[in-house]
Amino acid sequence: MSVSPSIRARCFVRTFLLQAGWNYDRMQHLGFAFALLPALRRIHPSGKPLEAAVSRHLEYFNTHPYMAAALIGASIPLEEQVARGERRPDEVTSFKNGIMGSYGAIGDSFFWAALKPLGGVAAVALVLAGAGGFGPLAFVLGYDAVALSVRSFGFFKGAALGPIVVAKLARLDFMGATRRIKIAAAALAGLTAALWTGWFEREGPALPLPEGWPAAVVAFPIAVLLAGAARRGLSPAGAAGTLAAAAAGAVAWRGWV
C-alpha cells in the first residue's frame, strides 16, 4: 500500500508535535510514532504487523526537532519496503539510529546556537532602532522561513526519496553557514550595544560619568568583559542581575538619584 500525498501532509503536520511527549527515558520516541502513525496505518494491515511497526518507532529517538522531519519522511518509503518484504524491519531502526546523532549536532549548532541568537539580537537591534513591534515580527518571519524550509524540504524529499534525503540535505552546508551566522550575530551584537547606549542616553537617566564622556565608553568594555565571562561559564542572567544590583547600590550609596 503506497502512502497518498494527503496522508504524507498529515504526517508532516504532526511533526510539529514531535516533542509533545518528550521524556527522559526515550526522548522523542512518542512524537516520532505519533507523526508516522497515519502512514503506518496505510502501509501495514491492522493487527500484529501494525503493532510491530508502531512498537519499532516507539524505541529511543532523539535529534533536533527540525531535522527529525527528514527522518520521519524517509521512514515512510522504508516502511513501504518492509511491508513489501524488500527490507528487514531492523533496517528502518538502523537508519534512524545512524543519522539522528549527527542531525542532532547539526541542528543544535545551526538553529539553536547560531540562527536563534542572530534572530534575537536582530529583533533587539530593530526595537532599539525604533522599529517597534516590527522587530520581533521580522525575527519570527525570517527565522521560520528558514526553519520551515528545512523541515518541509527534509520531510517531503525524505518521503519521496527515502534515505537518499541525507545526501540531499548534506549539500546545504550547514557547518559553513553556522560559522558565518555566528560571526554575523557577533557583529550585530556589537551594533546592538551601540544602539542600546544611544537609546539609554535618549530615554534613560544621565549616567554618572565624567563631563563629556559618552556612555559608549563604558558599554562596550562591559559587553566584552561579559563575553569573556560567558566563555568561562558565567551565566549571563546572573551577571546581569549582579551588575544591575551593583549599579543600583552604587547609585543609592552616592546619592546620584
Place this chain on the structure above:
Amino acid sequence: MTGAFDLRIVALAGAGALLSLDRRAALQAMLAHPVVAAALSGWALGDLPVGLLVGVLIGLLWSGALPVGGVVPPDETLGAVVGTGVAVLGARAIGVEVLPAAMCGFVAGVPAALLGRRLELVLRRYNGLLAARCEKAVAAGDVRAVERVTVQALIFAIAGAFFVHLVILVPAVFAAQWALQRWPGSTGLLEMAAFPVPLAGIGAVIAGAGFRVGLAWATLGFGIGLLLTGALR
C-alpha cells in the same frame, strides 16, 4: 485592584501557557522567544512599548543556553510573560514610567524563568509515565494510545504552564505595586540598574562566535552602531 484587572492576569496566564507550548511541546516557531513573547504580552495588555523593552532586557540573556539532549534551560518564555505582566499590570498601573517598569519586570522575570525550569522537569518526568503506559497499550494491540497519550501530554503541558504563570503572576504583580508605592524613590535606582542588563545578553552572543573572532566582529559592529546612533539622534 479591580475585577477587570484580575481577569487580565488570568488572561495573561492563559496566553503565557499557549506561548510556552512553542518552547518544546509544539511548533518551535520562536513565538516563545522572550523578545517575541514579551512583545506579544505587552501588545495584548495594551502597552507594547513596555513589552518590547522587557524583551530587550530579558531577550538575549539565555542565548547561549541550548536545549541539547536532556538539558533544560531556564524558562525564558515564563520570564518574559511574567516580566511583562509585572511591568504593565504592576508598575505601569500605578503610574511608573516605561524604563523602571520594564526593569521591574526584569527583576520578577529572571527568578520566574529559573522556577519555570522546575516545571519543565516535572512535565518531562510525567511524560515518561505516560510513555510507559503507551508502550504497554500498544503491545496489547491499542495503537491509538500513541495519539491519546500525545494529546494528554499537550493538555498537561498547557495546564501546568497556566497554573505556574498564575501562581507567579498574582503575588508578583501585588508585590511590585506594594514595593513601588512603599519606596517610590526605587524607580530611579531601577532606571540606572537597567543600563548593564542587555549588555550581558549581548556579551553572550559575542561569546557564541568564539571570543577573539566574536570580539573582532563585535568591535566592527559597535563602530557602525556608533555612526548609526549619531544618525538616529
